[in-house]
Every structure is written in structure tokens, then in C-alpha cells.
Amino acid sequence: MTHFPILSLLTFLPLVGAVFILTIRGEEIVVNRNARHVALWTSLINFLLSLFIWVNFDPTTADYQFVESAQWMPAFNIHYKMGIDGITMLFVLLTTLLTPLCVLASWENITVRVKEFMISFLVLETFMIGMFCAMDMVVFYIFFEAVLIPMFLIIGVWGGPRRVYASFKFFLYTLLGSVMMLLAIMAMYFYAGTTDILLLTAHRFPLDLQIWLWLAFFASFAVKIPMWPVHTWLPDAHVEAPTAGSVVLAAVLLKFGGYGLLRFSLPMFPEASVMFTPLIYTLSIIAIIYTSLVALAQEDMKKLIAYSSVAHMGFVTIGAFTLTVQGIEGSIYQMLSHGIIAAALFLIVGVVYDRIHSRDISAYGGLVHKMPAYALIFMLFMLASVGLPGTAGFIGEFLILVGVFQVNTWVAALAATGLILGAAYMLYLYRRVIFGALTKESLAAIGDMNLREKAVFAPLVILVIWMGIYPMPFLDVMHVSVEHMIGQIETALQAGQAVHLAGQ
Amino acid sequence: MTLASIPNIIPTLPELFLALIIMALMMLGVFHKTGGKEDVKASRLISLLSVISLLLAILLVSTLSGGRLMTFSGMFVSDTFAVYCKVLVLIGSALAIVLSFRFQERHDMARFEYAILIVFATLGMMMMISANDLISLYVGLELQSLSLYVIAAFQRDDTRSTEAGLKYFVLGAVASGMLLYGASLIYGFTGVTNFDQLAKVFQDGHTAGVGVVFGIVFILAGLAFKVSAVPFHMWTPDVYEGAPTPVTAFFSVAPKIAALALLIRVMVGPFGELVEQWQQIVIFISIASMALGAFAAINQRNIKRLMAYSSIGHVGYALIGLCVGDEVGVRSVLIYLAIYLFMNIGVFACILNMRRDGAMVEGINDLAGMSRTHPMLAMALAILMFSMAGIPPFAGFFGKFYIFMGAIQAELYWLAVLGVLSSVVAAFYYIRIVQIVYFEEAGKPLDKSSSPELSFVITASGLFVAFFFVYPTPGLSAAAAAAASLFAG
Numbered sequence: 001m002t003h004f005p006i007l008s009l010l011t012f013l014p015l016v017g018a019v020f021i022l023t024i025r026g027e028e029i030v031v032n033r034n035a036r037h038v039a040l041w042t043s044l045i046n047f048l049l050s051l052f053i054w055v056n057f058d059p060t061t062a063d064y065q066f067v068e069s070a071q072w073m074p075a076f077n078i079h080y081k082m083g084i085d086g087i088t089m090l091f092v093l094l095t096t097l098l099t100p101l102c103v104l105a106s107w108e109n110i111t112v113r114v115k116e117f118m119i120s121f122l123v124l125e126t127f128m129i130g131m132f133c134a135m136d137m138v139v140f141y142i143f144f145e146a147v148l149i150p151m152f153l154i155i156g157v158w159g160g161p162r163r164v165y166a167s168f169k170f171f172l173y174t175l176l177g178s179v180m181m182l183l184a185i186m187a188m189y190f191y192a193g194t195t196d197i198l199l200l201t202a203h204r205f206p207l208d209l210q211i212w213l214w215l216a217f218f219a220s221f222a223v224k225i226p227m228w229p230v231h232t233w234l235p236d237a238h239v240e241a242p243t244a245g246s247v248v249l250a251a252v253l254l255k256f257g258g259y260g261l262l263r264f265s266l267p268m269f270p271e272a273s274v275m276f277t278p279l280i281y282t283l284s285i286i287a288i289i290y291t292s293l294v295a296l297a298q299e300d301m302k303k304l305i306a307y308s309s310v311a312h313m314g315f316v317t318i319g320a321f322t323l324t325v326q327g328i329e330g331s332i333y334q335m336l337s338h339g340i341i342a343a344a345l346f347l348i349v350g351v352v353y354d355r356i357h358s359r360d361i362s363a364y365g366g367l368v369h370k371m372p373a374y375a376l377i378f379m380l381f382m383l384a385s386v387g388l389p390g391t392a393g394f395i396g397e398f399l400i401l402v403g404v405f406q407v408n409t410w411v412a413a414l415a416a417t418g419l420i421l422g423a424a425y426m427l428y429l430y431r432r433v434i435f436g437a438l439t440k441e442s443l444a445a446i447g448d449m450n451l452r453e454k455a456v457f458a459p460l461v462i463l464v465i466w467m468g469i470y471p472m473p474f475l476d477v478m479h480v481s482v483e484h485m486i487g488q489i490e491t492a493l494q495a496g497q498a499v500h501l502a503g504q
Numbered sequence: 505m506t507l508a509s510i511p512n513i514i515p516t517l518p519e520l521f522l523a524l525i526i527m528a529l530m531m532l533g534v535f536h537k538t539g540g541k542e543d544v545k546a547s548r549l550i551s552l553l554s555v556i557s558l559l560l561a562i563l564l565v566s567t568l569s570g571g572r573l574m575t576f577s578g579m580f581v582s583d584t585f586a587v588y589c590k591v592l593v594l595i596g597s598a599l600a601i602v603l604s605f606r607f608q609e610r611h612d613m614a615r616f617e618y619a620i621l622i623v624f625a626t627l628g629m630m631m632m633i634s635a636n637d638l639i640s641l642y643v644g645l646e647l648q649s650l651s652l653y654v655i656a657a658f659q660r661d662d663t664r665s666t667e668a669g670l671k672y673f674v675l676g677a678v679a680s681g682m683l684l685y686g687a688s689l690i691y692g693f694t695g696v697t698n699f700d701q702l703a704k705v706f707q708d709g710h711t712a713g714v715g716v717v718f719g720i721v722f723i724l725a726g727l728a729f730k731v732s733a734v735p736f737h738m739w740t741p742d743v744y745e746g747a748p749t750p751v752t753a754f755f756s757v758a759p760k761i762a763a764l765a766l767l768i769r770v771m772v773g774p775f776g777e778l779v780e781q782w783q784q785i786v787i788f789i790s791i792a793s794m795a796l797g798a799f800a801a802i803n804q805r806n807i808k809r810l811m812a813y814s815s816i817g818h819v820g821y822a823l824i825g826l827c828v829g830d831e832v833g834v835r836s837v838l839i840y841l842a843i844y845l846f847m848n849i850g851v852f853a854c855i856l857n858m859r860r861d862g863a864m865v866e867g868i869n870d871l872a873g874m875s876r877t878h879p880m881l882a883m884a885l886a887i888l889m890f891s892m893a894g895i896p897p898f899a900g901f902f903g904k905f906y907i908f909m910g911a912i913q914a915e916l917y918w919l920a921v922l923g924v925l926s927s928v929v930a931a932f933y934y935i936r937i938v939q940i941v942y943f944e945e946a947g948k949p950l951d952k953s954s955s956p957e958l959s960f961v962i963t964a965s966g967l968f969v970a971f972f973f974v975y976p977t978p979g980l981s982a983a984a985a986a987a988a989s990l991f992a993g
Contacts (some may be wrong), residue, residue, distance in 0.1 A: 013560070072976075073976055073977065073980060073982050074977065075977070075981065075984060076909075076980075112873075116875075141896070142896035142897050142901070142973070143896075145895060145896050145901075146895065146896050146897050148895060149890055149895060152935065152938075153938075153942060156939060156942065156943045157942055157943055163943065164939060164943055166941070167943075168932070168935070168936075171935055172931065172932060174927060175895075175931055176925075176928045179924035179925070179927065179928055180924070182905075182908070182924065183908060183912060183920050183921065183924060186908060186912040186920075187910045187912050187914075190909075190912055190913050191907070217864070241535075294952075425675050485716075
């Protein structure tokens with residue numbers, strides 16, 4: 001290790017904050033205030049640190065940067081290894097940006113066990129960043145699964161009425177998926193003798209083994225993304241989780257699956273990936289069309305957004321498996337923009353939920369008369385979610401459709417219907433909540449957003465427009481890494497074909 | 505008698521030391537004043553002295569590490585494997601006595617025999633671990649078992665405790681009988697009882713006839729009873745529930761470790777050549793134990809019964825390592841046992857803290873709202889439960905990780921898949937405890953903890969479990985050396 005271990009600092013700084021909060025004692029009000037401040041400042045410092053990393057990040061190389069490596073389990077040849085490339089850089093930024101916003105969003109609506117809530121959130125941030133930075137499969141897996149613990153507590157302790165059911169479903173569903181991946185990791189270790197992600201990517205597994213490994217990884221990532229038909233935990237978890245929990249779930253946790261497919265399934269098992277591409281297309285198309293129709297019928301705002309997440313993640317999986325530069329960059333971009341848009345939409349629901357304590361669409365109507373600023377922000381993110389040009393949502397979906405059109409026009413056509421359906425359910429939602437006459441008595445005294453709430457939305461508004469109008473800074477960061485990855489996959493596929501031909 | 509005919513006693517020093525200490529302590533107890541307060545005093549003194557002598561025994565054992573020392577005409581062996589397992593057993597026994605310090609006085613069972621019986625059982629376990637002959641195996645096993653039967657029934661005014669003791673005794677006697685019968689079959693068909701000679705007989709191409717296979721099956725059945733593996737597990741929930749809680753804590757760690765160590769030594773030592781014969785049986789026992797441990801615990805409302813089923817499940821995982829049957833497999837079992845020891849003792853220390861108005865409560869719903877009234881205890885319990893469920897980054901995950909790694913390397917894929925699936929099912933009831941502790945509102949709060957020694961045990965095991973991942977190398981290399989020594993000879 002020749003340089004300062006900045007990635008480890010970035011990963012474990014929130015944990016230090018959590019330990020600090022743990023030691024706070026005294027009266028409850030004082031403890032709560034201090035816990036909130038410590039959490040906010042820790043996560044803000046972490047965000048600045050990640051900005052510093054971004055500035056120093058060299059986008060012209062596909063190599064991993066800021067690499068750290070230390071002996072961990074020498075008997076097993078397993079190292080503690082961290083590093084980031086163009087793909088992970090942006091996800092790390094997304095995580096560090098959203099954590100302070102989540103802390104800020106829970107400033108007033110979390111009133112019980114504030115200390116524990118803030119600890120859970122900081123621990124969650126550590127695990128999320130660690131997962132993106134890990135360069136060793138075992139380290140990756142530990143962070144990947146450890147995320148379940150704080151998220152389980154966040155849903156279960158601070159969630160809604162059916163929180164116990166939702167938290168158990170979330171925990172057991174994702175655990176079931178990831179243990180299969182654990183076995184696959186061990187099998188890879190057995191065949192390749194290492195768990196280093198770089199070395200594993202370079203290793204070529206025989207095709208029959210690849211198929212099993214691919215399926216095991218898919219079991220884990222499909223649940224996380226989530227893909228139809230294993231998506232049913234998501235609406236429950238979203239509905240019951242507190243606002244900040246929903247935000248982080250939609251914005252970061254769902255990306256684990258897409259990230260995993262891009263980082264592991266595609267480059268490590270290229271032949272199996274090509275083989276299973278029709279399966280992915282089919283499941284994604286079903287996800288896009290089916291969940292969009294389901295979203296259209298929802299009466300609960302959070303559930304509607306949860307189903308729209310499943311539909312948007314369907315685009316991500318389609319884009320990733322096109323194996324074209326546009327498709328893969330589009331799917332990464334879609335994940336980032338969905339991270340921001342879904343986060344904002346859940347925060348938007350949270351704003352009115354804090355006031356009325358209802359998520360039913362029918363409880364609202366005509367909010368534009370009382371909450372003009374709210375209506376404006378809602379409109380922006382609603383249109384971004386639909387994919388209006390000029391917003392972040394457009395770029396990702398457009399790139400994905402360009403990518404998939406080169407490969408399979410039918411898939412492109414069917415996926416495009418998702419855009420229409422998306423517009424239908426979002427506009428329908430917006431009309432019912434915002435427009436119309438303000439007739440409900442409970443809404444008569446509702447106030448517009450306060451300064452804290454505006455402060456939460458400000459960075460998201462800036463980003464969603466910036467990413468929609470000038471996406472180059474983000475695309476540049478990932479471009480070289482994506483091209484490098486596609487090059488690797490193509491080489492592996494050609495080599496595989498050569499072996500196949502030689503065999504004949 | 506010439507000097508040369510006196511056996512070398514150096515390898516047995518720790519055992520001899522403990523045996524002498526037991527006699528001395530017994531004298532001390534017998535000649536101590538009796539009646540009322542004096543009984544309590546005697547029991548306190550002897551408990552303390554027992555813990556100290558167990559710790560001294562750990563020191564003595566560790567001086568023996570390195571090299572394979574045999575004595576008593578090859579009936580007793582001390583190798584790195586034995587040292588490793590003995591240290592674990594001694595730690596488990598010492599912690600079990602520590603856990604019972606205050607419990608004895610509170611529950612009118614403050615009699616000096618308690619600690620002495622535990623040390624007696626420990627001595628038996630050390631004999632088992634070092635046994636290198638079917639006869640010394642049986643003697644060690646019986647010394648252990650007879651002491652355990654008495655300890656289970658130690659709370660003699662309590663019908664549940666006496667029932668547990670009796671049940672354990674009757675079923676345990678049957679198991680011992682089976683084991684003995686198996687040993688006699690082996691002797692009848694091979695003509696030897698010494699492990700090294702047995703191994704040589706099979707290496708020289710002695711075909712494993714029906715008689716030998718039957719013998720192995722009977723020995724396996726007897727030992728499976730001692731480690732409470734399915735289908736010989738029936739006694740476990742009743743005995744765990746009925747026995748006094750510190751005794752349950754003791755039962756769930758030390759005898760299990762000793763019996764598993766013995767099982768490993770017997771299977772890979774004398775019968776190492778007959779892997780094909782016994783592997784399928786162990787695979788079946790392992791799968792059945794994991795599945796039963798996972799499914800049967802779901803409906804338990806009593807935390808001690810729940811822990812009984814959980815321990816059955818854990819034995820199932822440990823047995824996966826034995827199915828693998830090579831050095832990697834044994835190493836993983838040894839790591840697993842060490843982690844299991846600290847996790848389990850920690851959980852039982854938490855259970856011992858569950859009192860309301862001075863009386864023990866055992867329902868899992870009594871834990872409701874503990875996170876409000878006992879935040880640190882709740883956190884420790886949650887960490888221990890997540891660890892039991894095998895969620896990273898806690899120690900329990902690494903235990904399972906090494907076990908499954910061994911299974912994958914041995915290409916026992918289906919075993920590994922069934923193992924992880926049952927671990928997901930088992931995760932359900934572990935996280936349900938977390939749910940009750942954290943999500944439920946408190947009814948009547950539990951008493952404040954008043955035992956510094958319990959807090960110490962909980963803190964120590966909580967820290968071990970939470971931070972095992974930081975530097976796992978010492979544990980790994982110790983287990984690796986122990987496993988290597990078993991295959992060197």
C-alpha cells in the first residue's frame with residue numbers, strides 16, 4: 001500500500017460516527033439532538049470525501065484506482081482489497097449523497113429511538129460503500145449481506161403497521177437469494193484458487209460450470225433488483241419502511257443487483273450470459289409491462305412508486321444484457337437517475353405523509369392550491385420518472401433503447417411500451433393528488449414545504465436537471481471502464497467459440 | 505517393579521492434575537462446616553477454586569502442544585488436535601461454572617458437589633478427546649456421562665430437573681450400550697481395539713465385512729446420541745428445558761465439543777480407510793439434523809427448547825465438515841466449534857439475565873421490549889442471534905463459511921445446498937428473537953442485571969463474535985495445525 005487508504009476511510013468513517021453516537025448519554029432530548037447532528041455531519045463529511053475522490057479520479061483508464069490491499073486470511077488466499085473504477089465511482093457518489101439527505105429527511109418524522117435510527121443509518125452507509133468498493137468476492141459478499149441487518153431493523157422498528165411481516169419477508173427473501181451466490185463464490189474459489197475480482201474476471205470457467213454459477217448469482221441479484229416474479233418483497237418493504245428507509249432501499253439497495261450483474265455475471269460468465277439473454281429479456285419485458293399495469297391500479301402512493309421501480313429496473317437489465325456500449329452505459333445511467341428520481345419521489349410522498357399520515361391517493365386532491373412549491377417539485381420528478389427529455393430519466397432510457405434496438409427490435413418495441421404506460425400511471429397519480437378541487441377537510445390546513453424540506457430537495461432538483469441536460473461528466477467517468485468490460489467479454493466469447501470450433 | 509515399566513505420565517499431566525484437584529476439593533468440601541450459610545460459603549469457595557484449576561489446566565494443556573505423545577501402551581494420545589479440543593472444553597467448563605455462581609444461591613442449589621461434578625465431567629471429556637483405544641474411549645465417555653446425569657438432576661427439589669436427569673440417564677445408558685456393542689463387534693471381527701492397530705488392519709486390506717460395518721454403525725449411533733444428532737436427538741429438548749439454565753449452557757457446549765472431537769478421531773483415525781462405508785451415514789445424519797434443527801425450532805416458545813433445537817442444527821453443520829473427511833473438513837469443524845462455543849455461552853448468559861421479580865422467565869415473548877429497558881443487553885443478544893443465523897460480518901458466518909467451503913471442495917454440492925437452505929429457514933427463528941427484542945413493546949420489564957460475571961461473559965462473547973472478522977488468522981492457524989496433526993499420524 002503506497003498511498004493513504006482513502007477508500008477504507010470513506011467506508012468506515014460512518015461507522016466511527018455510529019460508535020460516537022453510541023457513546024452519547026444523558027437526557028433524551030439532548031441525546032436525540034446530538035445523534036441527529038453527529039449523523040448529519042458524519043455523512044456530510046463523507047460526501048465531501050467522496051467528492052474529493054471524484055475530483056482525483058482518472059477517467060481515462062479502466063484500471064481500478066485508489067487500490068488498497070492487505071492480508072486478511074492468508075490460509076485461504078483471501079485479501080482485504082478495495083478499489084474503484086468508472087462504474088463504481090458513481091454508485092459511491094450516489095450513496096454518499098443520499099445518506100445525508102436521508103438523515104435530513106428523518107430529522108423530524110423519526111421521534112422514537114432517534115439514537116438507534118441514526119446508528120443504523122450510518123452502519124448501513126458503511127456497508128453500502130464497502131460493497132461497491134470491494135475488490136474481493138468474500139469482502140463483497142460480507143458487505144452485501146450485512147446490509148440486511150440495518151435495513152431489517154430500519155423497516156422493523158420504525159416502519160408502518162405491517163412492519164414485522166415486511167421486514168421478515170425482505171430479510172428471508174434476500175437471504176435465500178444470496179446464500180446461493182455464496183456457494184457459487186466458493187465454487188469459483190475452488191476452481192480459480194482466488195477470490196480476487198480482477199483475477200476471477202480474467203479466469204475462464206468451463207461452460208457447464210458457468211451455467212450453474214450464473215444461475216446462482218442470478219438467484220441473488222434477481223431478488224435484489226428485483227425482477228419479476230421475485231419482486232413481491234419490494235412493495236411490502238417500501239410501503240412499511242419509514243421514508244428514509246424507502247429512499248435508501250430504492251436508490252441504493254436495488255442497485256446492488258444491477259451492479260452485481262454488470263460486475264460479476266457479465267464479465268465472469270460471458271457465455272452463460274449470452275445463453276440466458278433471452279430469459280433476461282423475457283423477464284424484463286414482463287416486469288416492465290406487468291408492473292406498469294399493476295402500478296396503474298394502485299391506491300397507495302408508495303406502492304405505486306415501488307411498482308414503477310420494478311418497471312424501471314427492467315430497463316436496466318435489458319440494457320445490461322445488450323452488451324453494447326450504449327446499452328450498458330444506459331443501464332448504469334438509468335440506475336443512477338432512478339436512484340435520484342425514486343429517492344425524490346419517496347421523499348415527496350414522505351412530505352405529505354408527515355402532514356396527513358396517509359399514503360392513500362384518495363386522501364389527497366387539489367394540493368396545488370395549498371402547496372404550490374410542492375406541486376412544482378412533484379411535477380419535475382414525475383416527468384423525470386416518465387422520461388421527459390431534459391431530465392435524467394430520459395438519457396438512461398434513450399441509451400438503453402438505442403442499445404437494444406441494435407440487438408433486437410422486438411425487445412426494443414415492447415420495452416418502449418413501458419414508457420407509455422409509465423407516463424399513464426405517473427400522470428394519473430399526479431392528477432389525482434395535485435389537481436382538482438381541494439374538497440377534503442383534512443387538507444384545509446395543510447402547509448407548503450418548509451426550509452428543511454426544500455434543502456433536502458435542492459440537490460436532487462439540480463442533479464436531475466444537470467444529468468438530463470449535460471450528461472457528459474457522468475458518462476465520461478464510466479465510458480472507458482464500460483468499453484474495457486465489453487472488450488473483455490468479446491475476447492472471452494471469441495476464445496470460447498474458437499475452443500468450440502476446435503472441438504468440432 | 506522396574507523404573508522402565510512405569511508409563512510415561514507427561515502427556516497425561518493435565519488429566520492427573522485435574523484428578524488430584526478433584527480429590528482435594530472433595531476433601532475440602534466434606535470437611536467444611538455445613539448448614540445454612542456455611543453451605544453457600546463452601547460452594548462459593550469450591551466454585552472459585554474449580555474455575556482457577558480449570559484455567560491452570562488450560563496452561564498445562566498448552567505446554568503439551570506440538571508432537572504426538574503416546575502413553576499407557578498406546579491407549580492415550582496427546583497431539584495438537586487433542587490440545588485444541590481440550591482447551592475449548594476447558595474454556596467451556598470454566599465459563600459454565602462462572603455462569604452458575606449466583607444462580608446456585610438464588611435457586612437453593614448451593615452445594616459444593618456442583619462444581620466438582622463439572623470438573624469430573626471435564627476430566628472425562630479430556631479422556632475422550634485423548635482416547636486412542638476403544639476401551640479408553642468408553643471409560644472416558646462414561647466418566648463424562650455419569651457426571652452429566654447427576655448435574656442434570658442437580659436441582660433435586662424441582663421435578664423438571666429430576667425428570668431431565670432421569671430421562672438423560674435412561675436414554676444415555678441405551679446409547680452407551682449401543683456403543684459398547686459396536687466396539688465389541690469391531691473387536692470380534694478385527695481382533696484389536698487400539699486405534700492405530702485398527703487403522704493398520706484396514707490399510708493392510710482387511711475387507712470391511714458386514715460385522716465391521718455394523719460395528720461402525722453402532723459406534724456412530726452411540727456417539728450421535730452424545731452430540732444430539734438426528735435421529736438420536738429426542739432427549740435434547742426435554743433435558744435442555746428441564747435442567748437448571750447454567751447446566752443447559754454447559755451441556756450445549758463442552759460435552760458436544762468433546763463428543764464431536766471423539767467422533768472425528770474415531771472416524772478419520774481407525775476407520776479413515778472406510779470413508780465410503782460411513783460417509784453416507786454421516787451425510788444423512790447431518791442433513792437430518794440441519795433440517796430438524798431449522799424446522800422444529802420455529803414453533804418453540806421456550807427459549808431453552810429453542811436453543812436445544814438450534815444446537816441440533818449446529819451439530820448438523822459441524823457434521824458437514826466430518827462428511828468431507830479430510831484435513832480441510834476437520835479444520836472447518838474445529839473453527840466452527842470454537843465459534844459455536846463463544847456464541848452459545850453468550851446466548852445462555854443473556855438467558856440467565858432474563859428474570860422478572862427475581863424469578864427466571866423462559867418464554868421468548870418475555871424478551872419483548874428489552875431494547876428499551878436493557879439497551880446494551882439487547883444489542884449483545886441481537887449480535888449473537890445474527891451470528892447464530894450466520895449473517896456476516898459476525899463470527900457465525902465465518903464458521904458456516906469454512907464448513908461450506910470444505911463441502912464445495914469435496915464436491916458435496918447437494919449437501920452444501922441443503923445446508924444453506926436450512927440455514928435460511930433457521931434464520932427465521934433467530935431473527936424472530938431480534939424482532940421480539942427490538943420491534944415489540946415492553947410488557948412488564950425484566951429485572952436489572954445484578955451479576956457482574958454475567959455481564960462480563962456477555963461482553964466478552966459479544967466482542968468476540970462481533971470482531972472475529974478483523975483478525976481471524978490466529979484461530980484459523982490453530983485449527984489448521986490441529987487438523988494437520990490428526991492426519992499426520
